[in-house]
Amino acid sequence: QVQLQESGPGLVKPSQALSLTCTVSGSSISNTDYYWNWIRQVPGKGLEWIGYIHHSGSTYYNPSLKSRVSMSSDTSKNTFSLKLNSLTVADTAVYFCGRGNKIAPGWIDPWGQGTLVTVSS
Amino acid sequence: DIQMTQSPSSLSASVGARVTIYCRASQGIGIWLAWYHQRPGKAPRLLITSASVLQSGVPSRFIGSGSGTAFTLTISSLQPEDSGTYFCQHTSTFPYTFGQGTKLEI
Numbered sequence: 001q002v003q004l005q006e007s008g009p010g011l012v013k014p015s016q017a018l019s020l021t022c023t024v025s026g027s028s029i030s031n032t033d034y035y036w037n038w039i040r041q042v043p044g045k046g047l048e049w050i051g052y053i054h055h056s057g058s059t060y061y062n063p064s065l066k067s068r069v070s071m072s073s074d075t076s077k078n079t080f081s082l083k084l085n086s087l088t089v090a091d092t093a094v095y096f097c098g099r100g101n102k103i104a105p106g107w108i109d110p111w112g113q114g115t116l117v118t119v120s121s
Numbered sequence: 122d123i124q125m126t127q128s129p130s131s132l133s134a135s136v137g138a139r140v141t142i143y144c145r146a147s148q149g150i151g152i153w154l155a156w157y158h159q160r161p162g163k164a165p166r167l168l169i170t171s172a173s174v175l176q177s178g179v180p181s182r183f184i185g186s187g188s189g190t191a192f193t194l195t196i197s198s199l200q201p202e203d204s205g206t207y208f209c210q211h212t213s214t215f216p217y218t219f220g221q222g223t224k225l226e227i
Binding site for chain 2: 049060109110
C-alpha cells in the first residue's frame with residue numbers, strides 16, 4: 001500500500017521560507033514511472049497545483065510560484081521536499097504531496113493527508 | 122492558464138438520486154481531465170482519469186464523460202458516503218489547474 005506523509009512546521013513568519021518533506025512508503029521515488037507532486041489548498045477554498053519532481057531530476061513549477069519554489073528529492077530516505085521562499089499570509093494553506101504517473105504526471109493518486117501551514121507573525 | 126469552471130457550486134440531493142456535475146475548460150483539453158472527491162478534513166481521492174476511466178476501487182455509479190471543453194460527472198444512485206466536494210482537474214498543458222469545486226450534500 002502506497003502512503004505519503006507530509007512533515008514540516010505548522011507556523012512560519014512572513015518573509016521566511018517554508019520547507020516541507022514528503023515521506024513515501026510502499027513506492028520508490030527512484031521509480032521512473034512516477035512523478036512526485038505538491039498541491040496546496042487554502043482552507044475552505046480550491047486546489048492549486050504547485051509542481052512536481054521526477055527521479056530524472058526534471059521539475060516543473062507553477063508559473064504563479066516559480067520564482068519562489070524549488071523541489072528536491074532524497075532517494076536514500078525515499079523523500080521529496082518543497083521549499084517556498086518569501087512567504088506571505090496568502091501562502092497559508094494545507095499542503096499536500098502526491099504521486100503522479102508517467103501517463104499523466106498531474107493525476108494525483110494517492111495523496112498525503114496534508115499539513116496545515118499558517119503564515120503569521 | 123486554462124480555467125476550469127464547475128457548476129453548480131453546491132447541490133443537495135437524496136440517497137438514491139442521480140446527480141450531474143459539470144466542468145468546463147476555457148480551451149480544449151481533449152480528454153486530459155480527472156475528477157476527485159474530497160471529504161472535509163481529508164485529502165482528495167482520485168475517481169476518474171481520461172475523462173471517463175474509473176479508477177480501481179471506485180464504485181461503478183460514478184460516470185465521467187466529455188471531451189474538448191465540456192465534461193460531466195454523474196453519480197447514478199447517491200449513497201451517504203458520496204457527500205463532500207468534487208473537483209475537476211485538467212492536465213492538458215502546464216500549469217495543471219482545478220475547478221473551484223462542487224459541494225454535494227446528501
